[in-house]
Amino acid sequence: MKTNEKACPYCAEVIKAQAIVCRFCxxxxxxxxxxxxxxxxxxxxxxxxxxDTAPSIKENHDxxxxxxxxxxxxxxxxxxxxxxxxxxxxxxxxxxxTALDLARARRDKELVRLLLTPAKPTxxxxxxxxxxxxxxxxxGVSPAQAPANRVPCPSCGELxxxxxxxxxxxxxxxxxxxxxxNAIAKVVAYVVTFLVLFYAISAFTRHEADKAYKRxxxxxxxxxxxxxxxRS
Numbered sequence: 001m002k003t004n005e006k007a008c009p010y011c012a013e014v015i016k017a018q019a020i021v022c023r024f025c026x027x028x029x030x031x032x033x034x035x036x037x038x039x040x041x042x043x044x045x046x047x048x049x050x051x052d053t054a055p056s057i058k059e060n061h062d063x064x065x066x067x068x069x070x071x072x073x074x075x076x077x078x079x080x081x082x083x084x085x086x087x088x089x090x091x092x093x094x095x096x097x098t099a100l101d102l103a104r105a106r107r108d109k110e111l112v113r114l115l116l117t118p119a120k121p122t123x124x125x126x127x128x129x130x131x132x133x134x135x136x137x138x139x140g141v142s143p144a145q146a147p148a149n150r151v152p153c154p155s156c157g158e159l160x161x162x163x164x165x166x167x168x169x170x171x172x173x174x175x176x177x178x179x180x181x182n183a184i185a186k187v188v189a190y191v192v193t194f195l196v197l198f199y200a201i202s203a204f205t206r207h208e209a210d211k212a213y214k215r216x217x218x219x220x221x222x223x224x225x226x227x228x229x230x231r232s
Contacts, residue, residue, distance in 0.1 A: 011025040012168075015029075050116075051104050055104070060093075060102060064078075074111060079115070150162075
């Protein structure tokens with residue numbers, strides 16, 4: 001790969017480094033600022049210092065389904081879900097306390113770590129680069145826009161070659177309806193051909209057997225008649 005080229009993150013085809021739309025799969029390419037980066041984890045010393053200097057908070061009456069309420073009650077999963085859905089961790093409650101203040105006051109190290117960890121881009125941020133849940137068709141790429149030499153994988157929706165039997169993205173076997181119908185048609189054709197040959201051979205065998213039987217019985221009858229004539 002040349003220095004002025006890069007691989008499309010969706011179909012892996014080689015394109016120009018400056019490209020904003022892949023010419024193979026027709027999907028918009030994320031800019032470097034939109035690419036997902038690994039979140040920076042706070043150190044144990046930083047967390048300990050924050051807890052040691054935590055404000056003294058005795059009570060909290062926020063809604064337990066809100067970020068501050070969930071942080072006060074130590075609902076780690078709820079806090080994580082709210083952050084993933086775009087909740088503002090720096091927004092204070094009516095008492096002026098943020099979710100981080102409440103987690104520090106509870107001396108909850110894991111919750112403090114979670115609130116200090118930068119959130120990854122949400123599904124809404126990456127909506128244009130995802131697939132619809134029902135059809136698996138990439139958003140922003142209609143069937144008419146999809147290149148003729150690519151079809152969506154029925155499992156993950158990524159574009160693959162029509163002849164592919166294993167998706168290189170999700171590693172799932174690809175069972176095309178057309179391929180399945182073709183296979184069934186071939187099996188039916190083989191069965192029909194076998195039956196035709198079987199009945200043709202059976203008819204021929206019966207015909208030859210009848211001829212042989214008639215020939216044998218005819219010869220036996222002639223011999224019997226000749227013996228009777230000789231005796232008389």
